[in-house]
Amino acid sequence: MADYAILIDDFDIAIRLGIHPHEAVPQRVRLSVRLDLSYPAAPAADRIEEVFDYDQVRDAVLALAAGPGFALQESLCDAIAALCLADPRVMAVRVRSAKLDIYPDATVGCEVVRGR
Template sequence: MVDYTILLEGLEVTLGLGIHDHERAAPQRVSVSVWLTCSYDAPPADRIDAVVDYDYLREGILALGRGHHIELQETLCEAVAALALAADARVREVRVRSMKLDVYPDARVGCEVMRGRGERR
């Protein structure tokens, strides 16, 4: 077995996220980063069908942004982790980080989760 980490880093999504009135009033910018630990039987051939394709992940995250309002970053991270693990059995582990970009003028506010295949929450 060989492992590779596939990164989708800094995907900026505008979505309804948060519990405060001002967060409910308008969507806000959120940066989402995902690290996928993928296991293959051998180093993959130089073809897209030989590896985990990250297009599905990007599209899924963008679809979450078009969906309903999400209260917590923890909920957003869990949804992205579930999406990543469900799409391809070669994804062994996923780490997801979300960062609200505009909450404070001097800091970003975020959440990070790590989930593995078959893990119970």
């Protein structure tokens, strides 16, 4: 077995996220995703077909952001984790979200860890 981690950090999106009236419009949210993967063997041919393509995570998150949104950061993080875990090579995923513009002196966020 060959174990790897893929990191997608500082992924800024605009998404409807929150319960307050002023959050009915998209706001800036920063995401970080860590995927722990296990492959049968280390990639030998240096080809994308041998490994998890992180483009699929980015594309799926952008599709989520274009949708109706979420009331809770927990729900957003769980949805992203579920997308990642759809690939059987993903053993665990850690998703962190942070609302960037809620407070002038802090970000507020959520982190979930999901595994098999």
